[in-house]
Amino acid sequence: MAKRLHRAVCALMIFIFSGALPAYSGEAELMAEIKVLKARMAEMDQLKIRVAELERQVGEQSRCLLDQGQTVSQVRDALIQYRPGEGLAIQPGGLEMSAGATFVLQGTPDANNAGDNKNSSRFDGSWSADIFIQKAFADWGLALLHLEPGQFDTVEPELFVFAT
Numbered sequence: 162m163a164k165r166l167h168r169a170v171c172a173l174m175i176f177i178f179s180g181a182l183p184a185y186s187g188e189a190e191l192m193a194e195i196k197v198l199k200a201r202m203a204e205m206d207q208l209k210i211r212v213a214e215l216e217r218q219v220g221e222q223s224r225c226l227l228d229q230g231q232t233v234s235q236v237r238d239a240l241i242q243y244r245p246g247e248g249l250a251i252q253p254g255g256l257e258m259s260a261g262a263t264f265v266l267q268g269t270p271d272a273n274n275a276g277d278n279k280n281s282s283r284f285d286g287s288w289s290a291d292i293f294i295q296k297a298f299a300d301w302g303l304a305l306l307h308l309e310p311g312q313f314d315t316v317e318p319e320l321f322v323f324a325t
Contacts, residue, residue, distance in 0.1 A: 255296055262290045267316045283319045288312055 268284035289311030296304045 257295050257297075258293065260290060260292045262288065264288045265315070269316055269320070283316045285314050285316045285319075287315050 264286065265288070266284075266286045268282070270282050289309060292308040292310075294306040294308075298304070
């Protein structure tokens with residue numbers, strides 16, 4: 162019985178030491194894997210830092226967009242009011258506009274006493290417009306823009322008389 166116990170212990174010792182020897186040969190491989198894993202962990206830490214910075218930037222941009230959207234809404238609401246069924250109502254901006262027009266039509270049946278000539282009659286017209294745009298600035302000033310377009314052709318250049 163003691164002999165059998167001695168053989169079992171010896172076999173167990175041989176088994177343990179023979180299994181440990183390959184572990185020594187694989188220790189270099191394990192160290193290499195540990196180094197690779199440490200490098201990957203360092204990369205992951207860098208990526209975490211970069212992701213946190215990008216999330217911060219996106220958050221700032223989101224806040225800026227919300228602020229801009231609120232500002233645009235306030236300006237739109239201040240300038241334009243919508244009432245269903247009535248269309249848009251534009252709030253007064255302080256601009257005053259006015260316009261006027263003049264039309265003159267002239268004709269002569271027998272220009273320059275041409276006699277029987279059928280082409281001696283002349284007819285022409287002219288027009289002019291006055292457009293005023295003004296804006297008052299509190300109590301210190303007024304800006305005024307006066308536009309005066311027109312076409313001033315009349316029959317006068319066609320007449321060859323002493324006084325036209």
